[in-house]
Amino acid sequence: MISFASFPSRYEDTTYEKTRHHASVKEDFMDIDDAESFEAQGSKLTCPGESLTSSQAYMRGHGTYVENEEVIASVAGTIERVNKLVSVRAIRSRYNPEVGDLVVGRITEVQPRRWKVDAHSRQDAVLMLSSVNLPGGVQRRKLESDELQMRGFFEEGDLLVAEVQAFFSDGAMSLHTRSLKYGKLRNGQLVVVPPILVRRLKSHFLTLPCGVDLILGLNGYIWVSKHVKENEQEGEEGFDAEAVYSNVNDDIDDSTRAAISRVTHIIRILTSRFIPLSDTLLLEAYEWSVEHGSDVKDLLHQDFGDALVVSITSGQ
Incomplete structure (x- = not known):
């Protein structure tokens, strides 16, 4: 169910309240103190300054603050609750990656044995040469000739779909495209x-x-x-590199x-x-x-x- 949170009474007479809600969406207050009700309602939008719950029963998380023994939202976003921790995930925010996530990105730079990728996160992701599908089989060793031909696989401006593999020490994402369902995007x-x-x-x-x-x-x-038909994506061994990286x-x-x-x-x-x-x-x-x-x-x-x-x- 998709529901929008009501605004506090002090906003009811403003034009902001009128533009914030769509007439078709049913406004419904959700009692956050009721765990079953919270899970059943799903994502619930809130606005800055709205009271969420009592600070005596719940702990405040990111996107909230405590005032007059109440947990209040400090950003516009969706309410998230984990046990007794209540937080608000901001609508306008950068992507926070997790291992295994599917992401679409754009190549921003070609470096020695790696590509930099804009993945809408706080910093560019990294796609290593050893983490891509190359001609001759996915498990073969990467050679110096492959490094010299890196722009033949991905160059600046190319779009690709990849999976988050790990994180570097500075927090940057490490991506991989070792499956044929990942790789360069066209059409x-x-x-x-x-x-x-x-x-x-x-x-x-x-x-x-x-x-x-x-x-x-x-x-x-x-x-x-x-x-794209499924049979055009199958057959990782000896795949057509010209078609995949065209x-x-x-x-x-x-x-x-x-x-x-x-x-x-x-x-x-x-x-x-x-x-x-x-x-x-x-x-x-x-x-x-x-x-x-x-x-x-x-x-x-x-x-x-x-x-x-x-x-x-x-x-x-």
């Missing part, structure tokens, strides 16, 4: 959203019935692209281009209203837009976007 469009709005799913590789593939990076970078996009027909555009507009509509993304929500939103919109350009109208949000959130 699509990048959409940047707040990382907090990308939910952790069983799989972050999604395929919509319209022939569009989605990669939901937990760092807030989402890749929307032409569908910078040339395939031919994309007009219907696929329209579908990619429609999906990117839907993502922007949902995230502009701070609605967390999931596979089922995106599929429902796409089907609704096809049924009620004759053209992709309809999604550019605010009224159409408001109606879409009302429809998909009314049953949440």
